[in-house]
Amino acid sequence: MTKPRSRRGGGRPTIADVARKAGVGAITVSRALREPERVSEELRRQILAAVDELGYVPDPNARALASARAEVFGVLVPSLTNNVFAEVVRGIYDSLSDGPFRVQLGNTHYSGLEEERLLQVFGSQRPAALIVAGIDQTPTSRKLLENAGCPVVQVMETGPDPVDMMVGFSHLDGGRTATEHLIEMGYRRIGFIGARMDPRSQRRLAGYRVAMEKAGLLDPRLITTTPVLSSVSLGRELFRDALAKMPTLDGVFCNNDDIALGVLFECHRASIDVPKTIGIVGFNDLDMMQVAFPSITSIRTHRYEIGRRAVAMALAAIGGNRPEQRVVDLGFELKQRESTGRWSI
Amino acid sequence: MTKPRSRRGGGRPTIADVARKAGVGAITVSRALREPERVSEELRRQILAAVDELGYVPDPNARALASARAEVFGVLVPSLTNNVFAEVVRGIYDSLSDGPFRVQLGNTHYSGLEEERLLQVFGSQRPAALIVAGIDQTPTSRKLLENAGCPVVQVMETGPDPVDMMVGFSHLDGGRTATEHLIEMGYRRIGFIGARMDPRSQRRLAGYRVAMEKAGLLDPRLITTTPVLSSVSLGRELFRDALAKMPTLDGVFCNNDDIALGVLFECHRASIDVPKTIGIVGFNDLDMMQVAFPSITSIRTHRYEIGRRAVAMALAAIGGNRPEQRVVDLGFELKQRESTGRWSI
DNA sequence: ATGGCGAATGGTAGCGCTACCAATGGCGGC
DNA sequence: GCCGCCATTGGTAGCGCTACCATTCGCCAT
Known part of the structure; x- marks a missing residue:
């Protein structure tokens, strides 16, 4: 005795609607969208057509909940208006804009406490990767980063003791x-x-x-x-x-x-x-x-390049081939x- | 025959753990966190103690899925490095940092098409509010904004025909x-x-x-x-x-x-x-x-102030008292x- | 013919949380 | 003394999606 249609949702199409329309199971739609090569070409075409027709957009929240992994890059910088960090952030956004990943940006205002708070908040989303500015995290922040369960890139500086990976210069x-x-x-x-x-x-x-x-x-x-x-x-x-x-x-x-x-x-x-x-x-x-x-x-x-490289390294790590060079020094001129x-x- | 503990989650405490520890139902924990006044003081204290002890942080994804509403402000600007927008964004972040809302920032690169794409993506998250720079959205974007089902604030400029609300100047x-x-x-x-x-x-x-x-x-x-x-x-x-x-x-x-x-x-x-x-x-x-x-x-x-005001108006609208003045002209000097x-x- | 294997697809059972309703108990009004 | 009402609290049933197992089928080796 199910209700006519989604009780709470604003009536937007769900994966089940697409599956029904394409005459397949929901899981096949899910696969067609995430790992197209695992679905036969014919079904894939039908499914994509149904997606198009219904204007289906996957719900990232449901996705994150089901897979215990959000397609989010958490990014922490000490300032949003300082051109230097703005350039790093731009590099990050540009590198991520054509993939499935979103960016969750946090402004620490150069405060270690604020950084800890934001890492706590970000961690609760199980991000795909974390990019943080600087190498001087508080012990608490460092622990949070180590236990984040995702690739971590410290940017702007290089140093002897990376949490995971580093891109920057001396x-x-x-x-x-x-x-x-x-x-x-x-x-x-x-x-x-x-x-x-x-x-x-x-x-x-x-x-x-x-x-x-x-x-x-x-x-x-x-x-x-x-x-x-x-x-x-x-x-x-x-x-x-x-x-x-x-x-x-x-x-x-x-x-x-x-x-x-x-x-x-x-x-x-x-x-x-x-x-x-x-x-x-x-x-x-x-x-x-x-x-x-x-x-x-x-x-x-090379601020912009630092952002790009940080994303590239994180993506590689997510993809399973963690770069052998964990600390990248981009130098200066x-x-x-x-x-x-x-x-x- | 439930499995010993959460199969996929990284073993982080859930609302059920808190409920068990505090000796109450899960829903009461949920309420204690979101509407404390609806829970008796004693229980509230017990619950908060359990939250503290376990280090429980609510999962925003599960929250968003269950309530069909994410605690996210979608923000669209044409550039991240232009100081003007950086200031607006800073105002937005500063106004939102002590509340439950996160910020989802998008960079349109001054492209209408990119704006449409990002609005599509943002919309799929059912944000609590949308803040977009400018008043010259494409017809498609405008439609997406109108159907977003949340408060919308257009910033930087004022004009005769707001989608919902506006803060800016001429x-x-x-x-x-x-x-x-x-x-x-x-x-x-x-x-x-x-x-x-x-x-x-x-x-x-x-x-x-x-x-x-x-x-x-x-x-x-x-x-x-x-x-x-x-x-x-x-x-x-x-x-x-x-x-x-x-x-x-x-x-x-x-x-x-x-x-x-x-x-x-x-x-x-x-x-x-x-x-x-x-x-x-x-x-x-x-x-x-x-x-x-x-x-x-x-x-x-007044860039920073534009960001602050936009958030204030959106929060008011979310809270149910939509400001009577829907177009705010902050002027210039x-x-x-x-x-x-x-x-x- | 039989078994086994891989490729393609589907069913089921949650992920962690909240909306919705129900249940409980105390208390004042009649 | 009974009813109804409010203030609290809890149970149930999903939200939309994916992980984890089936299941099916064709095809090759034996």
């Missing part, structure tokens, strides 16, 4: 390379300016320290940082602070390109010659760096531009 | 205000420079046309556009094109701030005085506009800065 090397470049170009009193000192920024600073130490140039008064969120205007302010503290400054390595741009604008405003009086290096190499006047030297990082051309311009 | 008025400002400040041969001419950019251009027409200054050769994706470097190139086409140009209204920044940098490079020789107005008022040298006049738009101070600097 921020320490990036910071060192940037600083060494300034030294090579003849700058001596080189400052570090950094906002929102997250672990990656800390490692860039560490790279700066290594290079300065090696050259015998390190002076703690050269370092200006703040935990405040990064922005162009903050770059300007920090640069003024740095100059006030150390008027003989002749170069700055900036935490990121926003800060570098703020420094450049302040130099314009204060009629400080770039690159003669001050050399500037940014980090990430946003599009605007090569357009700025003078154009700004920066460390180009020093893009030398006018802002550090002390002698050549 | 891009035409914004374009007109920006152009009128240039005219008032004494500029006459004012160009329009625009990249990726999506419907909103088109309307800003229309606003420019209205203002120029009214002042008797309109000349089609003043308009330079391209369908290419916007960027700072593109702004520089388009400005060079515009100047080549019309060397007597004395002002530009830019489609957006990236373009404006590109124009500013090219002016620096070509030693064109801003604002004396050329006045510049941007659109959106990103942080860097007020830091640039000279600082750049722009139309400040002209931020006058140095880049248009022809006589005053």
